[in-house]
Amino acid sequence: MEIRPGNPASPAEPFRRALSHRGELLEKAARACAGVIGTACTYTPFELVHACGFVPIRLWERPGVVEKAYGLVPGFVCPFMRRCLEEALAGGFRFLSGIVQAYTCDVSCGVVNVWKNNFPLQLCRSLALPYNDGARSRSFLRSELMGLVDDLVAIGGTFSEDSLRRSVDLYGRIRSTLASVLDRLGRTGALGAAETLTLVQAFFVTPPETYLDMLVRLEDELPCGAPPDESRVPVIVSGSVLEDGAVLDLVEESGMRVVFLDLCTGMRALVPAAGAGEDPLESVVDRIMNRTACPSRSLPGQRARDLVLQAESYGARGVIFLFQKFCTPHLADLPVVMAALKDAGVPCMLVEIDGNGIEGQVLTRLETFATIAGAA
Amino acid sequence: MRELASLVMEYYAECHRAKAEGRPVGWMPPMNGGIEVFYAMGLMPVFPENYSPVCAAFGAAPPHFETSEAMGFSRDLCGYMRNILGYVHGDMHGPLEPMGGLPEPDLIMSFGGGCIPAMKIFQHLERRFPHAKVFRADMPQVALDDIKEHHVAYAVSEMHRFIEFLERNTGRKLDEERLHEAVNLSDEACRLFDRIMSFRRNIPAPFGASEIGLMFVMVTRQGTRTAVDFLSRVLDEVACRAEARQGVVEEERLRLFWDNIPPWYDLGLLRYFEKAGGVVVAETYSSAWSIRLDTGDPIRALAVKSLMSYPLVSCVSIDRRRDMVLRACRDYAIDGAVFHSNKSCVPITLGQADIMKALERELGIPSVTIDGDHMDIRNFSLAQFQTRADAFMETLLERKGR
Ligand code: SF4
Numbered sequence: 001m002e003i004r005p006g007n008p009a010s011p012a013e014p015f016r017r018a019l020s021h022r023g024e025l026l027e028k029a030a031r032a033c034a035g036v037i038g039t040a041c042t043y044t045p046f047e048l049v050h051a052c053g054f055v056p057i058r059l060w061e062r063p064g065v066v067e068k069a070y071g072l073v074p075g076f077v078c079p080f081m082r083r084c085l086e087e088a089l090a091g092g093f094r095f096l097s098g099i100v101q102a103y104t105c106d107v108s109c110g111v112v113n114v115w116k117n118n119f120p121l122q123l124c125r126s127l128a129l130p131y132n133d134g135a136r137s138r139s140f141l142r143s144e145l146m147g148l149v150d151d152l153v154a155i156g157g158t159f160s161e162d163s164l165r166r167s168v169d170l171y172g173r174i175r176s177t178l179a180s181v182l183d184r185l186g187r188t189g190a191l192g193a194a195e196t197l198t199l200v201q202a203f204f205v206t207p208p209e210t211y212l213d214m215l216v217r218l219e220d221e222l223p224c225g226a227p228p229d230e231s232r233v234p235v236i237v238s239g240s241v242l243e244d245g246a247v248l249d250l251v252e253e254s255g256m257r258v259v260f261l262d263l264c265t266g267m268r269a270l271v272p273a274a275g276a277g278e279d280p281l282e283s284v285v286d287r288i289m290n291r292t293a294c295p296s297r298s299l300p301g302q303r304a305r306d307l308v309l310q311a312e313s314y315g316a317r318g319v320i321f322l323f324q325k326f327c328t329p330h331l332a333d334l335p336v337v338m339a340a341l342k343d344a345g346v347p348c349m350l351v352e353i354d355g356n357g358i359e360g361q362v363l364t365r366l367e368t369f370a371t372i373a374g375a376a
Numbered sequence: 377m378r379e380l381a382s383l384v385m386e387y388y389a390e391c392h393r394a395k396a397e398g399r400p401v402g403w404m405p406p407m408n409g410g411i412e413v414f415y416a417m418g419l420m421p422v423f424p425e426n427y428s429p430v431c432a433a434f435g436a437a438p439p440h441f442e443t444s445e446a447m448g449f450s451r452d453l454c455g456y457m458r459n460i461l462g463y464v465h466g467d468m469h470g471p472l473e474p475m476g477g478l479p480e481p482d483l484i485m486s487f488g489g490g491c492i493p494a495m496k497i498f499q500h501l502e503r504r505f506p507h508a509k510v511f512r513a514d515m516p517q518v519a520l521d522d523i524k525e526h527h528v529a530y531a532v533s534e535m536h537r538f539i540e541f542l543e544r545n546t547g548r549k550l551d552e553e554r555l556h557e558a559v560n561l562s563d564e565a566c567r568l569f570d571r572i573m574s575f576r577r578n579i580p581a582p583f584g585a586s587e588i589g590l591m592f593v594m595v596t597r598q599g600t601r602t603a604v605d606f607l608s609r610v611l612d613e614v615a616c617r618a619e620a621r622q623g624v625v626e627e628e629r630l631r632l633f634w635d636n637i638p639p640w641y642d643l644g645l646l647r648y649f650e651k652a653g654g655v656v657v658a659e660t661y662s663s664a665w666s667i668r669l670d671t672g673d674p675i676r677a678l679a680v681k682s683l684m685s686y687p688l689v690s691c692v693s694i695d696r697r698r699d700m701v702l703r704a705c706r707d708y709a710i711d712g713a714v715f716h717s718n719k720s721c722v723p724i725t726l727g728q729a730d731i732m733k734a735l736e737r738e739l740g741i742p743s744v745t746i747d748g749d750h751m752d753i754r755n756f757s758l759a760q761f762q763t764r765a766d767a768f769m770e771t772l773l774e775r776k777g778r
């Protein structure tokens with residue numbers, strides 16, 4: 001992701017700076033804790049990794065031309081994962097102790113396995129998640145999570161029920177504060193969509209204690225902001241990973257207003273803030289089971305219902321799908337989801353991101369879409 | 377092997393017969409322990425993914441692609457998915473559908489432990505056949521080296537849940553004796569399949585990769601006497617050919633390995649190498665069917681099989697796959713490996729680069745990449761294939777000093 005120069009007066013500026021310097025900050029953080037553990041997917045429970053004394057982060061992509069990664073993965077896999085590998089090949093993840101990847105998408109898990117063979121890490125493992133919810137699935141997930149704890153302890157972590165309780169509380173606070181900040185921002189229009197994305201992205205790469213401080217400060221200082229510009233067409237942006245907010249600027253330039261970011265790097269990772277349960281591990285299990293589902297974990301009909309409801313509750317008049325090219329889980333559900341939105345009278349369009357920047361025609365397509373959605 | 381065509385036809389005829397007779401028909405993905413349970417209960421398993429190669433071979437896939445793409449399914453999705461969804465949303469029993477099409481499902485099973493397209497195929501099939509009873513299993517997706525007791529225990533509990541589901545929805549009881557027998561037959565089929573394949577270590581190899589259709593029986597008839605009898609006859613035939621030192625070509629000059637699913641629309645492409653005396657004598661894809669079962673504990677055996685089959689050939693266990701390819705290349709005296717970079721199957725294509733490097737580094741075996749697609753001919757260029765294959769064979773022959 002190219003971190004663009006920011007506006008020093010923007011409330012998002014500290015988050016943009018955290019993103020710009022994430023490499024150095026994480027090198028420092030790695031020295032001060034058991035290590036940094038990466039993941040390419042928000043289903044890896046950050047609180048559990050944190051409870052073992054590690055800083056959990058989400059991997060990021062390298063902007064610019066992909067060269068080295070083409071020798072390791074084919075050209076027809078999601079450009080985000082290819083670019084993450086490129087960043088690793090360029091030395092951008094030297095501070096990582098390990099990667100823990102929840103098995104969600106074939107590409108993220110496959111690329112992590114490729115990673116394992118090319119960069120020595122102390123730990124590289126996947127996490128098997130059940131698709132069904134029930135007593136047996138939950139008990140299996142508990143065992144799987146405890147297996148992860150054992151592996152983290154084996155590479156220098158320490159774990160106790162107390163430490164997990166503290167981490168669950170910490171991440172619960174972060175998610176609920178972030179959700180309320182985003183809600184306020186969505187209702188006031190105080191921040192643009194790309195800046196809003198920056199807030200969320202910083203969550204994935206900043207030690208959580210630091211991030212919570214930044215967030216609380218932002219919440220206190222958040223300008224009331226003018227009411228949203230009602231002349232702009234309210235839309236939901238939905239899709240997989242989005243690292244570069246430039247496309248969101250284009251959406252706004254086309255006369256639309258983003259009211260909800262239904263992305264892996266957006267609200268899907270944040271809801272619900274915490275799970276319920278008698279002990280902290282149970283609450284981690286419960287949160288995984290109840291979190292807003294990504295297409296890799298849900299049925300197409302469920303995704304369609306979720307999006308129709310979101311469109312209703314946010315008053316969205318259109319949905320723009322932003323997918324990484326070749327993203328199987330999202331592409332596989334798309335026909336059903338689009339049909340449901342069409343039946344609900346919500347127009348939608350698809351923009352695929354191939355990692356080489358946004359083509360000029362996209363702006364024209366967005367402008368046309370804004371007209372259609374505005375008239376719908 | 378000549379019997380294979382009639383075996384294929386007989387299988388599809390039986391699918392239709394079962395439907396006509398009121399024997400419950402269940403659609404499921406291949407490579408899991410559901411098939412043995414089905415046969416043991418007298419139910420009819422149908423494999424929509426396996427029907428896709430048949431469609432490709434009969435030239436029926438392109439119209440199916442047209443249908444699914446018109447519905448909005450991206451061309452970037454796995455060809456099995458686009459083919460089968462196009463098929464079920466078209467005229468399922470139209471005159472152009474091979475084998476008279478597939479009988480509609482009474483039951484739909486997805487096992488969870490495969491790739492995302494395999495899961496999504498069944499989710500869409502559920503929508504297409506709303507009257508069918510649906511079972512979604514949760515087989516954990518885990519690399520072979522990471523399989524722990526809790527994974528197996530959960531997979532076993534999923535097998536029990538599966539059996540309960542079948543008993544409840546078909547009114548049939550699973551007879552443990554029959555399941556035991558099905559698992560014994562399944563294991564015997566794996567043993568025979570392995571024996572047949574191992575004859576290809578002979579120089580010259582008695583048969584090449586274009587006979588890979590043999591796998592059909594491993595996909596559709598696991599757990600039956602039909603599979604064992606057929607494979608026994610194939611074994612005899614192959615043993616005779618081997619004893620007579622009867623090869624695929626007059627002079628076998630190059631022994632090749634094929635990685636990834638073959639191009640089903642033209643298996644003849646695998647014989648292209650023969651013009652330079654090259655024979656494909658081993659492949660990765662067929663290994664998924666050589667897993668031996670612990671027949672002493674049938675349910676556990678089927679659970680373990682369900683856990684292992686897909687990781688064995690996919691990017692879930694790249695390390696194991698690499699070791700398997702290296703071992704095969706050693707055992708089968710391979711001169712060069714052909715890696716099909718398959719746009720329709722990301723899970724099998726990911727990791728190929730590492731395996732190619734390991735082959736060169738550890739065994740000095742060179743490789744070539746062929747860009748293609750196991751289902752969609754639009755993603756394949758014959759000219760590029762020929763140019764690369766010719767250059768590769770030229771290099772290999774030079775290395776061998778002709
Ligand atoms: S963007 Fe899509 S293909 Fe890429 S890692 Fe995420 S889910 Fe997988």
Ligand code: SF4
Pocket residue numbers: 425454455456457491492493494637720721722723724
């Ligand atoms: S394993 Fe490959 S070919 Fe099979 S369904 Fe998955 S993506 Fe398609």
